Amino acid sequence: MTDSQTGTLHALAGFLRREQVRLTERWMQAVAADADLIEADRLTWEQLADHLPAILSGICVALEEQDLQPVERAIERDARQHGNVRWQQGYRVDELVRELELFRRQLASAVRAFAESEDTFTRDHESRALRLIDEALSFVTLTSIREVIGERDRTIAEYTSQLERSNRELREQQRQVSELHRSRMQITRSLVHDLRNFLNAFSVDLQLIARVPSGAEAGLALATRQANDMKQLVDEMMEYSVVVGENNHNCIEPVDLPMLFDELVTAARPGIEAKGLHLSARLEAGLVRVQSNRIRLKQVALNLLSNATKYTREGEIELVIARCGDSQWSMRVADTGVGIAPSDTERVFREFERAAGDDVPGAGLGLAIVRELCRSLEGEIHFESREGQGTTFEIRFPLDLTPIS
Template sequence: MTDSQTGTTLQALAGFLRREQARLTERWMQAVAADADLIEADRLTWEQLADHLPAILSGICIALEEQDLQPVERAIERNARQHGNVRWQQGYRVDELVRELELFRQELAAAVRAFAASDDTFTRDHESRALHLIDEALSFVTLTSIREVIGERDRTIAEYTSQLERANEELREQQREVGELYRSRMQVTRGLVHDLRNFLNAFSIDLQLIARVPSRAEAGLALATRQAEDMKQLVDEMVEYSVVVGDSSQICIEPVDLPMLFDELVTNARPAIEGKGLRLSASLEAGLVRVQSNRIKLKQVALNLLSNATKYTREGGIELVIARCGDGRWFMRVADTGVGIAPSDTERVFREFERAASDDIPGAGLGLAIVRELCHALEGEIHFESREGQGTTFEIRFPVDLKPRG
């Protein structure tokens, strides 16, 4: 028999399969529904179950007409990949996917035999050739679908693994932060206990002094008063920090009268500065009258910087400057001639419960941590320079017109 005759016969078979497509698909679906091993198929609708198999059948018909799989190999591969991807999303196992396609092959083989029985010109050679092409096509479909399922599974595993690694890294970071927080809490606890013990010891000694030597009562009371003031400062600092960190409410933006704020800052800071024998130099740029910000938080920033400068300066002076810095911003600068900050401590001093120097200076080491949190809320940029033994300059640059967030 010539290739032309074979081609004509296989074309007739392809036409038969196209006409029988609906009945063929229905018989296949009935076979799938009756198969006890195909669990996931029971959950699918008719359209979901059919999926890309009609398109694959169309490709097989073209392969029969051409007597070659190659012309439709790409189209069959594309449909097979889509079929495998859909079945993965529908929860199929690989064995279910293979079994389902095997049932489809059996239905096609039965259709070929039915056609052979109805057409005397369809020989055993024709049948063998047709079944070979169908087996070749469905083996290709099965292999491609399995690869797609495995690829999707591997991608999902890789994604879950990546998420797990990120979660583990975040957990390690949180554990590290918890460890650091614990250490810092222990540090401040030890510091508080130490300060409290010193306060109580001094207070006890002062009471004994007053009782034993009435003429020294005034000196004893002065010492006790100073200890009480130091403890009050420490407690006030901790309360202020807890309020700043715990405040998650929307910041209230309002017109701030800078000359009025400037006068208030000078009035508040001057007694402590001059009480240590230091000089206070303060200046406000003329014409800088009003900004949009939050007055209370700006005042907290300035007073914390001024308080820090006062605590760490033994002689010389402290400078407060408020002026413009261009590009819609203004700055608040506090400079001192104090002990300074070592280069190795420039990051550490902004952490909670850290101190710029090891001197026995009252406080919990929260001043700059408070400044950092407030500046974040006010969109302030912190710049500072410091030289050990020569002093420190903090300059905070704020927007002239602070906008609400969100």
């Protein structure tokens, strides 16, 4: 390359730098007049100009060096940014290619204008200059397209991932709805079955009273027991509906455990001793006060004690409240009852499930209520059971239950 060639292309580069503003304005007018460039009409002057001044500066350096390589990295960086911005602005690939082609035409016109004004700028100079400009803008176009396609692919991948998550959530919701439907059907069948049995027995008792007046006392006792069983069923249903439907946060308060312990013993002892069972109760010394919800703790304990009483024919029921490590305390209820089979360890926590047969009164909601209450009290349920030998439930609660903000 001769010094005259280098100097001439240096002069062209200087000319393009001086004409940058007019070049950009003419290019923008061409873009505005092009019917195929829809998205460009929505952009401000600054948004439209974007990285073209930097790209033009890189082309000028390439003209001065007679080589694209020294500025290739800088032009690639600007082209990537240009493609990224155009993607965010909503450009299609064909619009991106079209506006860069219009920019190439403006540069070609500027080269021809410079050639007409400079006698030393020969056709060979013009050919070299246009080749470098074409090479640079082809590189810009290709890099910008790759960036747009990369952004599109990333967006598609993100949308696909979101769609897959939504589909999984939808399937889970459908499964839950299906389970809810089955649960409601089970509720209906269970209630109809139990209430029909109670009412049948109640009706038989009344008929016996009518037929044998002398046996009225015994008949009334049977009828009263049936009425109490129906009341227990309704009470369990009411308690469960309140527990699962309650949206209020826990009312956290200081709970006096000795006082709660006395209340539990007083409430549970009559029913336990009425079945000929023995109640063994113990509160660990020094465990005085915790932060929790007293009413819900009492519900948990009474449901466990009631459940243990139902399923124990002889022996004893044990209630123990003790410290469990540095940050927890435990409530343990053990019995010498029928026990729970290993295959039933999950089932017994479901609504309307029982560990024994239909001869045990109740709706099968005791442990379901315990599960929901423990969830709200951050209680960890642990239990061990052996068929025919009894069951032990131990629930570990935090010493200081933190309110949900």
